[in-house]
Amino acid sequence: MAQRTSDLILPTTVRPRPRVNASRVLLTLLFVVLTFVFVFPLYWMVISSLRPDGRIFVDAFDLLPSALSLDSYNSLFEQEPYGRWIVNSILQTGGFAFTALFLCTTGGYALAKFRFRGRNFLFLLIVVSQMIPFHLLIVSLFLMIIQLGLVESYWGAIIPIAASPIGIFFVRQYMLSIDDEMLNAARVDGANEYQIFYSVVLPNARPAIATLFILFSLEYWNNLLWPLIVFRQAENMPLAVGITRLINQYRQSYDLVMAGSTLATIPIIILFLFLRRQVMTGIAATGTGMK
Amino acid sequence: MLSSILRIVHNKKVVPFVFLAPFMTIFLIFKVYPVILAVIMSFQNFQGVQSQEWVGLTNYQNVFNLVRFGQALTNTTVYTIGTLLILIPLPLILAVLLDSGRVAQSTLFRTLIFLPALTSLVVAGTVFRLILAEEGFLNLFLSSTLGIRPLRWLETADLALPSLILIATWRWTGINILYFNSGLVNIPRELYEAAVIDGASPFQMFWRITLPLLRPTTLFVVVLSIIGGYQVFVEPFILYTGGGGPGDGGLSMALLIYRTAFTSFNFGTAAAMGVILAAIIFVFSLIQFRFFGVFSKED
CATH class of the missing domain: 1.10.3720.10 (MetI-like)
Incomplete structure (x- = not known):
């Protein structure tokens, strides 16, 4: 199903009459302007992080600054544990993506390929849970991780948000398209259910798993609320929480905050340019899968 | 002992629940239970894990008066x-x-x-x-x-x-x-x-x-x-x-x-x-x- 969706989403539409005319030129121009507006804040973030100390507002109308400096990046690594935040973000993001994938592939397989009592109820429960605002849970979850001794720990940041309803829903939809005959053939060959999952189901679900891995990574990397509650010590924070700390500590040092924001964003955008299809079709599919 | 556990795990009726167990465990503990806990807490004067007292709708009244x-x-x-x-x-x-x-x-x-x-x-x-x-x-x-x-x-x-x-x-x-x-x-x-x-x-x-x-x-x-x-x-x-x-x-x-x-x-x-x-x-x-x-x- 996801494969079909990906074919459909790509803009392969070729209309009968692609004439070159005035309306085509005007519309394209409109989109050039619009795109400029949307990309501008990102450009502004990068350029502001490179302006020499104290020039951010003075030079604000120099769209192409003549003087560039890396001072703000130097102070970022000297005055704050920014390097730690990068490491924390990478490790926590990886841990979250793997944990969530494990839960969603096993659970999604059960929902897609087995009939058992209570299946429809579980499915409904998972779909409805998607509507629960996270803010309803924060107090309970906070008290729970205190009791479990998980404050300031990676696991405390990862486990409570790892059972992703959208994730299991996405895997289930994808695995419905896996041919039952193939699974039965493996059973006839004497493979047990867990061997079948590992060596037949997972390889066949590879596209969905890759897409989910990317989406889970993006989700954790950009998430603020839960890690903000779990981590108070600067050396344990991921980037999103660290940047929030920068804002509180250096209210007037916009260059420092922009440097921190740039380093947290640009690698993601570069990665995205390589994985564009997967990210965009994945987001459209997880989204439209909900309707 | 081990073989009987293995037999249960490979039982056709049990298999789907083994696959479901990891997701459902985390889901029930960290998604369903906290909702129930939050609803209970909303009717309590919560001063820490040791001291809670039931206060009926007081919290809700306070919220709407805020x-x-x-x-x-x-x-x-x-x-x-x-x-x-x-x-x-x-x-x-x-x-x-x-x-x-x-x-x-x-x-x-x-x-x-x-x-x-x-x-x-x-x-x-x-x-x-x-x-x-x-x-x-x-x-x-x-x-x-x-x-x-x-x-x-x-x-x-x-x-x-x-x-x-x-x-x-x-x-x-x-x-x-x-x-x-x-x-x-x-x-x-x-x-x-x-x-x-x-x-x-x-x-x-x-x-x-x-x-x-x-x-x-x-x-x-x-x-x-x-x-x-x-x-x-x-x-x-x-x-x-x-x-x-x-x-x-x-x-x-x-x-x-x-x-x-x-x-x-x-x-x-x-x-x-x-x-x-x-x-x-x-x-x-x-x-x-x-x-x-x-x-x-x-x-």
Whole structure:
């Protein structure tokens, strides 16, 4: 199903009459302007992080600054544990993506390929849970991780948000398209259910798993609320929480905050340019899968 | 002993539950149980794990008597309506134009307009703090092109919600274009070809074919926008450094819940606010689903 969706989403539409005319030129121009507006804040973030100390507002109308400096990046690594935040973000993001994938592939397989009592109820429960605002849970979850001794720990940041309803829903939809005959053939060959999952189901679900891995990574990397509650010590924070700390500590040092924001964003955008299809079709599919 | 465990694990009836166990364990402990706990706490005077007493509806009464809660509820509702008014029609029209074959390089435009969706809301907040600052780019731009006097975007109560809606427009337009686009490609081309033969104008085709057939997608984006709009938290949290902004003009319900819980440590009240927020979101979702008749079609 996801494969079909990906074919459909790509803009392969070729209309009968692609004439070159005035309306085509005007519309394209409109989109050039619009795109400029949307990309501008990102450009502004990068350029502001490179302006020499104290020039951010003075030079604000120099769209192409003549003087560039890396001072703000130097102070970022000297005055704050920014390097730690990068490491924390990478490790926590990886841990979250793997944990969530494990839960969603096993659970999604059960929902897609087995009939058992209570299946429809579980499915409904998972779909409805998607509507629960996270803010309803924060107090309970906070008290729970205190009791479990998980404050300031990676696991405390990862486990409570790892059972992703959208994730299991996405895997289930994808695995419905896996041919039952193939699974039965493996059973006839004497493979047990867990061997079948590992060596037949997972390889066949590879596209969905890759897409989910990317989406889970993006989700954790950009998430603020839960890690903000779990981590108070600067050396344990991921980037999103660290940047929030920068804002509180250096209210007037916009260059420092922009440097921190740039380093947290640009690698993601570069990665995205390589994985564009997967990210965009994945987001459209997880989204439209909900309707 | 081990062999009997193995026999159970390989039993045909048990297998699906083994596969389900990891997800359901985490789901029940960290999603279902905290909801129940929050509802219980909302009826308690919660002063730590050891000391709780039942107080009936007192927390809810306190919430509704709180001036800040009324303001947060109003702010959040206006914000949600504002984002709906922009983030449904704008991406819809842009998606239709990009899909019309009248725009060169439409994939490139789609990709570039999508880029803001990759930035974390934290970064979106920091960048707009800079752009909206009194000496920032927006004021410079407005005064040099339109001659508008510099506005104090971040210090004026009435400008808080427009600022937040501006950020939302920047951040979500690309994603909503993507959703509408995936709805558009599902509309059979033959319908348009038949309409062209019947002499229909592009405008008529948009009203009579595109809009009605896009309704499931539109429903989905509307529901998503309402659910997301009512949970707005990170943008005001960053823009106003954890506070509610000037005169609480940017105070959202989620932000108030966070502050009630982790600044005032008033867990019972925070839980009651969470229940109210969840109820609002739930009711809106149900109304939308009924209105669009989704329940009757499925299953």
